[in-house]
Amino acid sequence: LSLSLSLSLSLGYPFSLEYRGDRGLYNQSLGNPLLQPPLLHENVLVVTPWLAPIIWEGTFNTDILNEQFSLQNATIGLTQFLQSAEMYFMVGHRVNYYIFTDKPEYVPYLNIQKGRQIIILEVESYYDHWQDISMQRMEMISNFCQERFHQEVDYLVCSDVDMRFSDHVGVEILSSLFGTLHPGYYGLNRTDFPYERRPQSQAHIPKDEGDFYYIGALFGGSVPEVYRLTKACHEAIMVDQANHIEAIWHDESHLNKYLLYHKPSKVLSPEYLWHQQQMDHMHDQEMILSKIIRRKKLKVLKKNYQLKNW
Ligand SMILES: CC(=O)N[C@H]1[C@@H](OP(=O)(O)OP(=O)(O)OC[C@H]2O[C@@H](n3ccc(=O)[nH]c3=O)[C@H](O)[C@@H]2O)O[C@H](CO)[C@H](O)[C@@H]1O
Numbered sequence: 607l608s609l610s611l612s613l614s615l616s617l618g619y620p621f622s623l624e625y626r627g628d629r630g631l632y633n634q635s636l637g638n639p640l641l642q643p644p645l646l647h648e649n650v651l652v653v654t655p656w657l658a659p660i661i662w663e664g665t666f667n668t669d670i671l672n673e674q675f676s677l678q679n680a681t682i683g684l685t686q687f688l689q690s691a692e693m694y695f696m697v698g699h700r701v702n703y704y705i706f707t708d709k710p711e712y713v714p715y716l717n718i719q720k721g722r723q724i725i726i727l728e729v730e731s732y733y734d735h736w737q738d739i740s741m742q743r744m745e746m747i748s749n750f751c752q753e754r755f756h757q758e759v760d761y762l763v764c765s766d767v768d769m770r771f772s773d774h775v776g777v778e779i780l781s782s783l784f785g786t787l788h789p790g791y792y793g794l795n796r797t798d799f800p801y802e803r804r805p806q807s808q809a810h811i812p813k814d815e816g817d818f819y820y821i822g823a824l825f826g827g828s829v830p831e832v833y834r835l836t837k838a839c840h841e842a843i844m845v846d847q848a849n850h851i852e853a854i855w856h857d858e859s860h861l862n863k864y865l866l867y868h869k870p871s872k873v874l875s876p877e878y879l880w881h882q883q884q885m886d887h888m889h890d891q892e893m894i895l896s897k898i899i900r901r902k903k904l905k906v907l908k909k910n911y912q913l914k915n916w
């Protein structure tokens with residue numbers, strides 16, 4: 607679904623953009639004809655050293671992106687179901703919600719918008735520990751990429767289930783491969799990232815390597831790229847299991863290893879994932895982020911960590 611764009615901007619009002627896509631020439635009028643691209647965002651990194659944009663509020667125009675994206679006629683898959691997604695996730699675009707559950711009967715019924723569907727994927731978990739269950743998503747997602755996602759959607763957005771959208775998350779996040787900056791480690795030196803450091807683990811990253819610390823709760827991309835990522839992470843997890851070692855932050859550690867050697871084509875700023883409960887223990891970090899974050903788009907729900915069987 608790659609779209610080759612040839613842009614010609616005609617002067618005068620109304621402005622229009624012409625796109626030469628796979629299916630001929632398109633002409634779109636723009637929402638705001640007087641729009642001028644803004645200067646660099648405040649004091650934050652807006653592009654990675656491999657020239658992938660880091661997505662911050664204020665660096666993109668939703669109207670332009672939506673019009674461009676509509677030309678692709680694409681469908682987006684979200685691998686969790688969230689009521690708030692109906693309000694904030696990819697508004698105006700076709701979305702499939704894929705819910706992985708071992709208890710389909712507990713999934714509440716919800717009336718959803720036209721162009722959206724809920725698809726419940728019954729999965730069996732052969733593990734008891736939450737760490738294994740969390741890691742198992744890599745296997746499940748990779749299997750379903752092959753089985754059905756590749757026929758049903760163009761992009762996949764993979765997330766934890768214990769989250770809620772609190773602001774718009776749109777097509778600005780989509781690209782062949784994207785990861786999200788972990789708010790707890792934004793701006794820190796890579797030697798302070800909680801990467802897996804034991805060479806015995808497949809997720810191992812040496813002290814002198816690393817770009818960012820990505821959060822395990824939000825990543826995605828095109829179906830072939832998400833397939834490659836989840837398959838590689840699952841295989842690495844299986845090797846670790848055979849060697850009786852569990853990476854320090856489980857699937858998140860393997861995701862970080864993968865994204866270090868397969869650079870994402872977009873990186874989501876910490877605006878895309880807010881973890882208040884964790885921030886309560888990181889006041890300095892909260893202060894730093896409060897100065898640069900304009901919107902909190904996806905929030906981790908509060909939970910009783912004592913109930914987790916570590
Ligand atoms: C916000 C955040 O930082 N999330 C990451 C953090 O987990 P969290 O501390 O957020 O852990 P969690 O309890 O949300 O578990 C991760 C996810 O696994 C799934 N699940 C887990 C247990 C279970 O019984 N059933 C089930 O479906 C579910 O989608 C859940 O959201 O660290 C994990 C690995 O350690 C993952 O990388 C998470 O993405």
Ligand SMILES: [Mn+2]
Nearest residue numbers: 766767768823
């Ligand atoms: Mn979670």
